[in-house]
Amino acid sequence: MTKQIHLAAHFPGVNNTTVWSDPRSGSQIEFASFERLARTAERAKFDFFFLAEGLRLREQNGLIYDLDVVGRPDTFTVLAALAAVTDRLGLTGTINSTFNEPYEVARQFASLDHLSGGRAGWNVVTSWDAFTGENFRRGGFLRQEDRYLRAELFLRTAWELFDSWREGDVAADKESGVFLSRPDAGAFAHRDEHFDIAGRFNVPRAPQGRPVILQAGDSDKGREFAAATADAIFSRHGTLEAGQAFYADVKRRLPRYGRTKDELLVLPAATFVLGDTDADAQERARVIRHQQVSGQTAIRHLEQLWNRDLSAYDPDGPLPDVDPIVGENTIAKGRASTRMFGDPLETARRWRELAEAKRLSIRELVIEVTTRQTFIGAPATVAESIDDLVQRDASDGFILVPHLVPDGLDEFADTVVPLLQERGVFRADYTGATLREHLGLAHPDRRPAA
Amino acid sequence: MTSGRGPHLAVALDGAGWHPAAWREPDARPAELFTAGYWADLVREAEAATLDFVTIEDALGVQAARADGPDERVDQVRGRLDAVLIAARVAPLTRHIGLVPTATVTHTEPFHIAKAIATLDFASTGRAGWRVQVSGRPHEAKHFGRREIPDRIGPDLVTDLFDEATDYVEVVRRLWDSWEDDAEIRDAATGRFVDRDKLHYVDFESGWFRIRGPSIVPRPPQGQPPVTALAHTEVPYRFAAGATDLVYTTPSDVDSAALVARRFDAPPLVFADLVVFLDGTPSRATDRKKRLDAWDGAPYASDAAVFTGTPAQLADVLLDWHAAGIAGFRLRPGAIPHDLTAITRGLVPELRRRGAFRREYEATTLRGLLGLPRPANRYSTVEGAR
Structure with a gap:
């Protein structure tokens, strides 16, 4: 059966993939740039928009690293603002499980899901370094070997909070004067090695129940964590052989957790360079590589x-x-x-x-x-390789990383997407309203029992 | 409008309005409290009337009728959305009005709040503010499990909480300043995106936290979005005087308004909070409030003065208090939309007729509307001095 491709747009970030020296390169921080890229992604019917995060400016030789883009927005805030200028596009962001607390993050994701009509997604990352910790109250409190434990406990705690409200808890019945269907909506009590919390969660059940969970770990522990908890995995393996090996490996882990292979999507990050001809694209790629390095x-x-x-x-x-x-x-x-x-x-x-x-x-x-360009060629070539990689189970789609802000996705949207649509492997229009629906994932309240 | 021509005007948005039974009013939209459309409509309504800003209430716990924690009541609004995210969600839909979400400092990270409010300032192109909230609620502490707050809060703890808030605001302001305005240089000749001499470690250290910096977000459009706080007593007054740009106070009459206004040297600007129930006649307003009280089973009580009457009567009160030194008002609509539209379509035209409120926006930033200058960056070096 022909697989449908999933595509996401990664806002170009704080690294040398992003070319800031190009005359077409725009602001990395003004909201207009985020809006521009998100609107392009939605016009192209992409599954979601993706934001990375780093909680400390990078340093080298003891100095702030100044050769790449520096500076980025707060993830939740910019995603909530993007919800106002898009209707269907999923809005996913990276949020650290080490330098946050579950109550706060859960209410932010639940709020984002309400405010976007069910389009929120969370890329759960773990870090442990004391370097980043210097920006936070607790400092570098976490041991490296405990970071996945912390992440998993954090995520499971957040799930308890999301699930502490049920659909229908808000009755809001003016006639009878009953606002809440049950007095203890939101009640929770959770205790483990990292979190000892109890009380009432204060955001009612969000449209998606829980946000879509993304995970990017590549180590054995990271893969296991993804197999146990994630809806999609953001991988680094975009080539055929490496992609197939990774794909097979993570999907093989799913039955252990009572999950089927459709319940975890593999979405490698991918860059692209297009041209009128393959040769033209190769030449453009060469120029871009020299801009990047x-x-x-x-x-x-x-x-x-x-x-x-x-x-x-x-x-x-x-x-x-x-x-x-x-x-x-x-x-x-x-x-x-x-x-x-x-x-x-x-x-x-x-x-x-x-x-x-x-x-x-x-x-x-x-x-x-360090060559990162996954797809280089004329639009037909790129469309064919994307389709080929997905159909041959090297991935379920790609998270595309343009090298230019804010117009870096335009050419792909205008030339490659129509070809994928013609092939019948990418949606011609959105059929669902929520990110879960775009990704073909069941609502947690309506998931068949494992 | 300049502040010499009349008071500033803000509305405090919270759920279906400040009366706990407001959600039962015929025109209330209680089923939509957790949707973007509801909040967008309210803020657009306020913007159409050229109000200075809206505040959005928030807390790290469920609402309760009692002060000491959650209750079992099911007849009042329970649950809310994160206020910073509501503000961000409406920012692209509005152009002029200030957006001032509430965010708690007691259990949260200054680094996160600094970047969230800075990003709201970018998303609104200079219209963000922040209402600082201290949490002395034991049940909210239990949601974090990182420190204990006793059921009975003594004066020492109150002082501690506000000392922490003072440090918190200080570190947030430093983080906002940690990028000089012209730190991003994109210098192709040297290959540098930023001038790292214009990025600064804030190295703030106190008994509460140690924060290194710089922020990951460049300096926001307003430099420092206005910091605001509600204060009722001596300790929070001290906090507000030292740490904020605008303080909400709760005088009960014109004399106490004059008294509280004299306590502060601007900044902070001194605002007065009032809960308002507005109708075409005083008796209709009173009757409506009585009906709401009956639904709730108790007369409505508030920390702020409760005004019941006509928009023209309210205009009289506001102009009296303004003459006594109050720079602006944050009106808490008793019921939404009724009392919100009474403000925007009743009170505002009334004030305009008296030449005491703007007819159109005269500035593009919240600081501009409030007459607050854009602050210099504490880390900027004098030109040529380096």
């Missing part, structure tokens, strides 16, 4: 692996002959990516081999090893 950016990127100051090196010259410093990464703070390098000595060795074999400078090497 300047000589300075390349040196900074290498420092994150080498874990030492490399500012004396020439980005157009060969890779450093010194080895990375192994151990705690002291050079870069506030980045998830430093965890992805694996064994730094081994990675450095591979990079040196690659650079020698292809005669690459530092900058060229970094461009080579």
